[in-house]
Amino acid sequence: xxxxxxxxxxxxxxxxxxxxxxxxxxxxxxxxxxxxxxxxxxxxxxxxxxxxxxxxxxxxxxxxxxxxxxxxxxxxxxxxxxxxxxxxxxxxxxxxxxxxxxxxxxxxxxxxxxxxxxxxxxxxxxxxxxxxxxxxxxxxxxxxxxxxxxxxxxxxxxxxxxxxxxxxxxxxxxxxxxxxxxxxxxxxxxxxxxxxxxxxxxxxxxxxxxxxxxxxxxxxxxxxxxxxxxxxxxxxxxxxxxxxxxxxxxxxxxxxxxxxxxxxxxxxxxxxxxxxxxxxxxxxxxxxxxxxxxxxxxxxxxxxxxxxxxxxxxxxxxxxxxxxxxxxxxxxxxxxxxxxxxxxxxxxxxxxxxxxxxxxxxxxxxxxxxxxxxxxxxxxxxxxxxxxxxxxxxxxxxxxxxxxxxxxxxxxxxxxxxxxxxxxxxxxxxxxxxxxxxxxxxxxxxxxxxxxxxx
Ligand SMILES: C[S@@+](CC[C@H](N)C(=O)[O-])C[C@H]1O[C@@H](n2cnc3c(N)ncnc32)[C@H](O)[C@@H]1O
Numbered sequence: 001x002x003x004x005x006x007x008x009x010x011x012x013x014x015x016x017x018x019x020x021x022x023x024x025x026x027x028x029x030x031x032x033x034x035x036x037x038x039x040x041x042x043x044x045x046x047x048x049x050x051x052x053x054x055x056x057x058x059x060x061x062x063x064x065x066x067x068x069x070x071x072x073x074x075x076x077x078x079x080x081x082x083x084x085x086x087x088x089x090x091x092x093x094x095x096x097x098x099x100x101x102x103x104x105x106x107x108x109x110x111x112x113x114x115x116x117x118x119x120x121x122x123x124x125x126x127x128x129x130x131x132x133x134x135x136x137x138x139x140x141x142x143x144x145x146x147x148x149x150x151x152x153x154x155x156x157x158x159x160x161x162x163x164x165x166x167x168x169x170x171x172x173x174x175x176x177x178x179x180x181x182x183x184x185x186x187x188x189x190x191x192x193x194x195x196x197x198x199x200x201x202x203x204x205x206x207x208x209x210x211x212x213x214x215x216x217x218x219x220x221x222x223x224x225x226x227x228x229x230x231x232x233x234x235x236x237x238x239x240x241x242x243x244x245x246x247x248x249x250x251x252x253x254x255x256x257x258x259x260x261x262x263x264x265x266x267x268x269x270x271x272x273x274x275x276x277x278x279x280x281x282x283x284x285x286x287x288x289x290x291x292x293x294x295x296x297x298x299x300x301x302x303x304x305x306x307x308x309x310x311x312x313x314x315x316x317x318x319x320x321x322x323x324x325x326x327x328x329x330x331x332x333x334x335x336x337x338x339x340x341x342x343x344x345x346x347x348x349x350x351x352x353x354x355x356x357x358x359x360x361x362x363x364x365x366x367x368x369x370x371x372x373x374x375x376x377x378x379x380x381x382x383x384x385x386x387x388x389x390x391x392x393x394x395x396x397x398x399x400x401x402x403x404x405x406x407x408x409x410x411x412x413x414x415x416x417x418x419x420x421x422x423x424x425x426x427x428x429x430x431x432x433x434x435x436x437x438x439x440x441x442x443x444x445x446x447x448x449x450x451x452x453x454x455x
Contacts, residue, residue, distance in 0.1 A: 054108045061121045083105065120172060
């Protein structure tokens with residue numbers, strides 16, 4: 001009993017340390033696969049070869065390099081491992097110090113070095129840096145400010161892995177190769193649009209989509225391997241591949257990439273785009289609800305077990321949203337005085353389409369018309385018709401839009417275009433969804449299966 005408690009305590013403690021440092025150890029087959037992506041031909045002609053593993057932890061990638069490409073590893077005149085956690089580095093020291101590996105205990109983003117590298121390979125930490133307990137990577141505000149000053153791609157809720165990518169590209173020699181396994185969110189989310197532009201203008205980008213099995217059960221994250229070559233002659237080249245555990249398949253490639261979101265496409269998604277002359281973003285502006293932490297701090301939100309006067313409205317969330325129907329009842333006991341709702345968000349006092357993004361796998365997309373105009377919080381988005389459609393004609397009734405958004409067509413489109421890249425859909429993804437006019441919807445009904453349209 002005592003023993004079990006100790007073991008469990010130690011396990012939980014280790015888990016906590018791992019979580020705090022963004023540590024998810026890379027499965028050996030992924031390390032081997034990433035090592036196999038190294039462009040050996042390019043390196044054979046190199047006289048002085050230099051390799052770097054950032055966020056090295058216990059140096060899985062340098063060890064993998066030594067195991068899989070022993071001659072190249074021996075030949076490399078500079079081999080560096082950087083990690084903020086000296087204790088982890090120490091565990092690898094014994095094995096690798098004999099091979100001339102230098103160990104640097106430093107914050108990689110703030111690390112100053114004159115060296116430039118031929119290969120940078122690894123698995124950077126994932127997480128939004130913040131002091132808040134809501135976020136996995138604990139970083140104080142001063143350090144975060146220094147990150148922002150050092151990097152050009154920092155934008156919005158930036159993630160540490162984005163910072164590691166920029167820093168690494170800057171540390172590559174011309175012709176150098178960066179191979180990182182990272183969450184696949186940089187492919188589509190707005191937070192990474194500066195990063196995508198940065199990559200597009202610095203060289204050739206290959207993205208190998210790995211899906212969400214790589215770090216299970218430790219982390220439920222869809223990942224991609226970024227295989228980037230710094231080369232001013234190969235700028236704007238993009239290749240998207242998919243790895244299904246056995247082999248990789250080319251999904252798309254282009255020579256004119258300037259940082260646009262990297263999406264999947266299928267015969268079906270392309271067909272739906274052909275039928276629809278518009279996208280949601282052409283017709284609607286898409287707005288977010290009150291964020292969950294705001295609910296606790298906003299002075300207009302009251303937490304009362306029961307507010308029986310008609311002067312108060314319950315704050316709704318995704319639990320109140322069903323396909324085609326809003327349940328106007330309190331689910332969490334948050335209330336707002338009816339004449340204060342526009343102080344939370346100006347559009348709350350307008351009837352509008354609300355759209356909730358279901359949790360992957362368990363819940364699906366749902367849209368409804370909030371005809372009573374209630375206040376909302378959490379992962380529910382609000383579609384407000386634009387005043388100016390810039391000459392485009394749009395004639396679908398709100399009810400038809402809601403039905404279309406709830407249809408199997410849109411579910412399938414989302415699945416085949418965005419895969420499992422994000423946990424929830426974002427504003428930019430919603431804006432991307434195709435939207436038909438009346439005539440186009442008739443054509444879709446005529447040509448496509450009714451089951452797809454109505455399910
Ligand atoms: C995702 S783990 C990767 C571990 C190892 N590369 C692997 O593949 O198993 C992240 C590592 O990043 C380190 N780390 C976190 N923030 C860092 C920072 N700002 N600078 C350097 N290392 C950092 C952690 O200490 C941890 O070892």
